Amino acid sequence: MFSTAFLDLPPLVGAAGTVRLPGSKSISNRVLLLAALASGTTTIHDLLDSDDTRVMLDALRALGCGIQPAGSTLQITGLGGQLKPSEALLPLFLGNAGTAMRPLTAALSLLGGEFELSGVPRMHERPIGDLVDALTQLGCNIDYLGNPGYPPLRIHPVDHDDLVLDAPIRVRGDVSSQFLTALLLALPLAARNDIVIEVVGELISKPYIEITLNLLARFGITVRRDGWERFTIPAGSRYSSPGDIHVEADASSASYFIALGAIATGVSGKNGIRIEGVGADSIQGDIRFIDAARQMGAEVDSGANWLEVRRGAWPLKAIDLDANHIPDAAMTLAVMALYADGPSTLRNIASWRVKETDRIDAMANELQKLGATVEAGPDFIRVHPLAQAGWKAASIRTYDDHRVAMCFSLAAFNPAGVPVRILEPHCVAKTFPDYFETLFSVAEGAEVPVICIDGPTASGKGTLAAEVARLLGYHYLDSGSLYRVTGLAMRRAGLSADPQHEAQIAALAAALPLQFIEGKVMLDGEDVSDEIRTEAAGMDASRVSTLPSVRAALLALQQRFRQLPGLVADGRDMGTVIFPHAPLKVFLTASAAQRAERRHKQLISKGISTTLDSLRSDLEARDARDSSRSVAPLKPAQDARHLDNSQLSIEKSIDTVLDWWQQVQPFKSA
Helix, strand or coil, rough: CCCEEEEEEEEEEHHHHHHCCEEEEHHHHHHHHHHHCCCCEEEECCCCHHHHHHHHHHHHHHCCCEEEEECEEEEEEEECCCCCCCCCCCEECCCCCCHHHHHHHHHHHCCCCCEEEEECHHHHCCCCHHHHHHHHHCCCCEEECCCCCCCCEEEEEHHHHHCCCCCEEEECCCHHHHHHHHHHHHHHHCCCCCCCEEECCCCCCHHHHHHHHHHHHHHCCCCEEEECCCCCCCCCCCCCCCCCCCEECHHHHHHHHHHHHCCCCEEEEEEEEEEEEEEEEEEEHHHHHHHHHHHHHCCECCCCCCEEEECCCECCCCCCCEECCCCCCCCHHHHHHEEECEEEEEEECCCHHHCCCHHHHHHHHHHHCCCCCCEEEECEEECCCCHHHCCCCCEEEECCCCHHHHHHHHHCCCCCCCCCEEHHHHHHHCCCCCCCHHHHHHHHEECCCCEECCCCCCCHHHHHHHHHHHHHHCEEHHHHHHHHHHHHHHHCCCCCHHHHHHHHHHHHHHCEEEEEEEEEECCEEEECCCCCHHHHHHHHHHHHCEEEEEEEHHHHHHCCCCCCCCEEEEEHHHHHCCCCCEEEEEEEEEEEHHHHHHHHHHHHCCCCCHHHHHHHHHHHHHHHHHHHHHCCCCCCCCCCEEEEECCHHHHHHHHHHHHHHHCCCCCCCC
């Protein structure tokens, strides 16, 4: 997951391949609560690992559920509908997870006990009054701790004998389907006789109620319904574990890759996107996004748990759609509309306004930043397509809303070839922590950006480059490690850096099983980070780097590190030889005396005895050798920016490079 302040998506030109989706948030949190309320132990397969499910799991642990990871599954030993008696107040923090706040409010009102439910500031702006009104009709005792109608809440215990069960419980259905879902999940706990729920107004997001009813049946509760207006929970209902249950992949998350298949041309002789984990017969309503994508021109094939999507009509066909049945996935259509042949309208989407953010306003604001003409109303949005010349590079505000971030990643496929910046990309952790990594695994960039940081030995370029890469979310290439690892492989093979061994060393270099993982240099799974940082290893690296065949063998290896979303590479010839067209090249320098002092402190801290004079002499000799070698001598690229860090802190050096990078980007400062 990217935890950076922003993530720059370079222009993307195509996509093809296979993606595996995480589990459905809607199913995952329903299953977790049902397993907790049931008798027995439930083994859950393919559970979503995200912010929302972690919030729910933390709450269930606090309630006393037995939760045990078992390989790729999770075992939950349920409460059997009863909590252990306790007079202590139990505070539960539920973040911005509506799929936790609403159902837990209902369930805890009937389980008994004193609870305080709170969340992030946005959760305290999301209405819950209609659910609380329905529960108080029943006889539950709930107080608002802030604004009436909104969390945080204080829940008090009630005696089930005092509950009013002989009259229908009325709940509004036109604000959020989660209110009805919460009642359906909780009321079996009190079903000493039939309990009737009546929906007031038109029920929105009906497919999510279908999910709830389907899962209730899996846990032994068969709800009778009359249309979408009246639901009856039978007397004597009791939850029982189904034993094992599998969570479908998230159909809402599938929408981004269905859209990707509809928008993107193929790459490397491959065409289309295969999505694994969910198929057209899914119990999730958002799977009907397929129908909308087909209306716009996508070609979609499906099986029991897979979809294959290819680009068909181009430009996409404009649509006018009542999107009430796919409220979350419909957001993706708003970005697809930018690639259409006319204005597209999404109607009956008032529920967008009470989600993680006001999604109608959010989508309108950010689409306009890209250059689009957008009209929005209380329950609709109309998006006009963009001509190639109309696209603008934009910093997309995500409003801490995962779906806004994922939707707008699709704008990087624009025909104008302009990049897109996603602010606070970590918000995707709510449902799809590895979304961007998954996107990059199938997408191809027009030109993957590279920052080159070259300089002499001990100038601090490795520390600087690694931190810049971390802050930008880019890959990192320590080219010096490649030569050091090659030198190590040479020594282990009993060779020396002589012309007669050049071909053998080059063969070793070409096949290095090398990875950079969390600051470690791994050679065929072995951590060799310390072994290659000795002075002797540095001398070996300098020697093998003068062998032309070795340099040629490592050239292709280094260039393969250039992957989406970008790369920061440090070395001695990154900007002159390896990535000569990089948009930013930095030549980092420091005096030999300053570099010797830094290296001296580093070695002494590791218990290695040395002197400043000897280190300075070694560095000066190495500088002379590196600068005078016939192949790729150490020198700044003609267009490199010079940075003398002799008197600069590492923080100041990092800020300088990031400022320079910002200057070559088309975005406002972030």
